[in-house]
Amino acid sequence: MWTDAPIRAVGLVGYGEVGRILAEDLRAQGVAAVLAFDIKNDTALRDHATRHGVELAASHAELAAGADLVISAVTASQAVPVAQACAPGLRDGAWFLDFNSASPGAKIKAGAIVHGAGGRYVEGAVMTSVPPHRIRVPLLLGGPHATELAPTLAALGFKPSVASPTLGVASATKMCRSVMIKGLEAMVIESFTAARAHGVEDAVIASLYETFPGMDWEKLGAYFFQRVIQHGRRRAEEVREVAETVREAGLPPWSAQGTADRQAWVADLADAGVFGAKDAPGFARSEDWRAEADRVLAAVNAKEPS
The missing domain is CATH 3.40.50.720 (NAD(P)-binding Rossmann-like Domain)
Known part of the structure; x- marks a missing residue:
């Protein structure tokens, strides 16, 4: 007993x-x-x-x-x-x-x-x-x-x-929430970085403030970039489990799989030193997401065309 x-x-x-x-x-x-x-x-x-x-x-x-x-x-x-x-x-x-x-x-x-x-x-x-x-x-x-x-x-x-x-019930709650939360991280990084490349980031963020006035998009942008740069590899693994949760429900996990791929892609950039040395005090600590987006764009533009 x-x-x-x-x-x-x-x-x-x-x-x-x-x-x-x-x-x-x-x-x-x-x-x-x-x-x-x-x-x-x-x-x-x-x-x-x-x-x-x-x-x-x-x-x-x-x-x-x-x-x-x-x-x-x-x-x-x-x-x-x-x-x-x-x-x-x-x-x-x-x-x-x-x-x-x-x-x-x-x-x-x-x-x-x-x-x-x-x-x-x-x-x-x-x-x-x-x-x-x-x-x-x-x-x-x-x-x-x-x-x-x-x-x-x-x-x-x-x-x-x-x-x-x-x-399984507690985990299903967590995993289904993560479709949204981790997906939002990936979408913000993709949207803000692309907007920065096209020179329209201020207009995009102003529009987001109008649509979702309760959300501080500048702070969210900085926070999401920081978290994914620091923990993208672990997050990508988690979102693959999120995708499996979606599969267990009988649905194709299109959004979750894309989120996992984006998180892993940022992790690859971090491993390559795009954001600086991981053991440096200021690593992924920028208060302005634009600094990190510029590093992403510099890395992408430095690659030879395929």
Whole structure:
């Protein structure tokens, strides 16, 4: 019989931006032990772990064996593989919170793996960007154990709400929202950059203000460029899962697939150094989206005609 003892050790699979924020906040909440595992075991990762008292595990299974609660926060395509890799080490009755932006079908597969290993799987759909909210980011929970886990997560500092006892409902909510949100990012980058090339950006933005007066298009432009330049690769993976969600509904994912392609295209430019060095303090921090659009246009125009 499972017992709901206090969470004394939390294991974080994925120690990127989200994992590090969670580690900092969990330690600040007084969690006795925070463990982490990331395949990218670089100097910056190790330094952050040392500063915040986070123990680095050598493998997924080792992390799972030492945790009462495992939180998977990796790239979308790795949601199921991470569940598979953690399963051999899971304690009987251990919690597994899947933070990943994956399709309902992927969450159902991951849940079956964790339940088969004796763990308790809960899907978590993160409903907005993590950095401004940190651990208090709105989090939709789903699955047969969601209601049990919610109070524990709240005590740890999270802001959970239960969407459904059925796996996939929370993720479907997140994914269908992302058709719009991530699509808007891609459309703004495409529209504003093309408008800049044609010299009509001021007229386009003025028209948008008239049509949608409640939206600050200048600030949105800067924010969307920043986020996609910084995280376009991860976002592209997420939107491919969004496209899979649309397919699972029986629809061709034309909009979602185009969004994934645009996000990946910007990520390719970032990897090529178009926006400067990724480790530089000012990388993707321009308050004016025009500076980033000009870099895109310079890169495109520098290419030889095909």
